[in-house]
Amino acid sequence: MKTLSELVAEHESPLLDDRGFITKLTLLLILIVFLSLYLIFSGVQLTKGLDEYPHSRSLKEVEQQINGKSVTLDVAEDEFSDLEAFERQMENLERVSYPKEEKRVSRPAVHRSTNTKKRILITSSHVDSFALLKKRFQRSHNPVYSMALAKRLYKRKAYKKALKWALITNEIDHSNEESWILFAKAKVKLHQKKDAINALMAYLQMQDSSKVRAVLNDIVKNRI
Numbered sequence: 001m002k003t004l005s006e007l008v009a010e011h012e013s014p015l016l017d018d019r020g021f022i023t024k025l026t027l028l029l030i031l032i033v034f035l036s037l038y039l040i041f042s043g044v045q046l047t048k049g050l051d052e053y054p055h056s057r058s059l060k061e062v063e064q065q066i067n068g069k070s071v072t073l074d075v076a077e078d079e080f081s082d083l084e085a086f087e088r089q090m091e092n093l094e095r096v097s098y099p100k101e102e103k104r105v106s107r108p109a110v111h112r113s114t115n116t117k118k119r120i121l122i123t124s125s126h127v128d129s130f131a132l133l134k135k136r137f138q139r140s141h142n143p144v145y146s147m148a149l150a151k152r153l154y155k156r157k158a159y160k161k162a163l164k165w166a167l168i169t170n171e172i173d174h175s176n177e178e179s180w181i182l183f184a185k186a187k188v189k190l191h192q193k194k195d196a197i198n199a200l201m202a203y204l205q206m207q208d209s210s211k212v213r214a215v216l217n218d219i220v221k222n223r224i
Helices: 004-046 050-051 061-067 075-095 109-140 143-155 159-172 177-189 193-206 210-220
Strands: none
Touching: 061 159, 061 177, 061 193, 109 143, 143 159, 143 177, 159 177, 177 193, 177 210, 193 210
């Protein structure tokens, strides 16, 4: 027959095991709670800038909330006039920027004439490309042409005009990823980095994009 002390020991052992299990479970739950709070806090920090644009679905809305203004198709005609002046300016700059050819005895005169003609043709091709894109956009309002204009203007460092054409493109197609990206890049060039970041964060709130995230990361790290 078991003694009284043995019987007590048998009943205490499972109880102690239960207490150990409860302790471990409690610690695990505490860890989960802290981890959840950390993730929630991190998420809030990540999306903090998005609170400024909770309902932005287009660059037009973003720009309105940033500066209280936007560019629409109604002002496209004015932009065309500006582009014509810009074309003439670029044409004059390109003609002036070509260095004068030195006369060399070893180079035939006919060869010099050919090179000069080729350079004039290159200059004309730049003007024609702008004019052609304008005409095609006027006829169709196809965002492909307005976006091409925005890219060319950005490349020419005409950032304000590029910004407006990115907005015009985006008004036609809110989901046009390139218009959001070029808008942000132009904003950076115009020393409006915060606007650029907020615009891309507003886009990511609507739709995830590795390309947009990469551009946003470059902007934050001052690579653009």
